[in-house]
Amino acid sequence: MRKLIVSLIVLIILLVAVDRVAVAGVQRDLANRIAAATDLSGTPTVTIEGIPFLTQALSGHYPEVRFDLGTLTYAGVPVRNLRGAAYDVTAPLADVLQNRADIRARRVTVSGTLTRATIDKFAPRGVKISGNGRRLVASGEVMVGVKKVTFEAEMTVEVADGGIRLQAEKIKDLPDQAARFISYTIPFQGKLPFDVKVTGVKNVADGLEFAAEASDVPLRG
Known part of the structure; x- marks a missing residue:
C-alpha cells in the first residue's frame, strides 16, 4: 500500500512537471505569433489561463490567453500598458508543434492608456x-x-x-x-x-x- 501511495505521488509530480513544461512551450509559441501579428521588436508576456494545461492542449481549445505588449506608439500616439486577452483560442496541438498558421481566437480584447x-x-x-x-x-x-x-x-x-x-x-x-x-x-x-x-x-x-x-x-x- 505504501509503495502504491509513493508511486501515485511520483506520478502526480511528473504530470505536474510535464504540464508546466508544456504550457511554457505553447505560451512561447503564442508569444511569437502575437509579436509577429503586432510587429513587436520584443516578445510579449503571454499567460494561458486554466489548470491543468494538458487537457486544454489535447483538446486544442484554450478558453482564455492573456498577453501584455508594454508600451507602443500608433500614428504618433504613445500607448502605455497595452494588454489584452484572446478568448476561445483554437490551436490544435499538431498545428502548434509544427508551427502551422491555422490558429485563431473567436474574440480578442485590447486595452491601453493614453497618458496625461x-x-x-x-x-x-x-x-x-x-x-x-x-x-x-x-x-x-x-x-x-x-x-x-x-x-x-x-x-x-x-x-x-x-x-x-x-x-x-x-x-x-x-x-x-x-x-x-x-x-x-x-x-x-x-x-x-x-x-x-x-x-x-x-x-x-x-x-x-x-x-x-x-x-x-x-x-x-
Whole structure:
C-alpha cells in the first residue's frame, strides 16, 4: 500500500512537471505569433489561463490567453500598458508543434492608456488638462476674437471618427459657444494589434484608458 501511495505521488509530480513544461512551450509559441501579428521588436508576456494545461492542449481549445505588449506608439500616439486577452483560442496541438498558421481566437480584447502628457500634447494652445480619474478639467487662456480670456471647463470624453474626442462642457467665465476653442480630438488612426476597433474610453488616474476588440482573429506566426 505504501509503495502504491509513493508511486501515485511520483506520478502526480511528473504530470505536474510535464504540464508546466508544456504550457511554457505553447505560451512561447503564442508569444511569437502575437509579436509577429503586432510587429513587436520584443516578445510579449503571454499567460494561458486554466489548470491543468494538458487537457486544454489535447483538446486544442484554450478558453482564455492573456498577453501584455508594454508600451507602443500608433500614428504618433504613445500607448502605455497595452494588454489584452484572446478568448476561445483554437490551436490544435499538431498545428502548434509544427508551427502551422491555422490558429485563431473567436474574440480578442485590447486595452491601453493614453497618458496625461499625451492628452496635453494634443490640446489647443493655452489649454491645460488635469484630472483625478473622476473628473477631467480644462483650464487656461484662449483667444476669443481679439481678447485673451481665462477659463475653466469640465471635459467629457468619447470615441469619435478619427480618434478620441474631448468635449468642453460647463464652461466657467466663457459663453458655451467658446467650447469649440477648447474641445479637441486626439488622432488615433494607427493600426492597433489584431485590427481591433476602439469601442470605449474612460477617464482614469493615469490618463485615458481605451477598450477595443475584434472577432475571429487569426494568430499567425
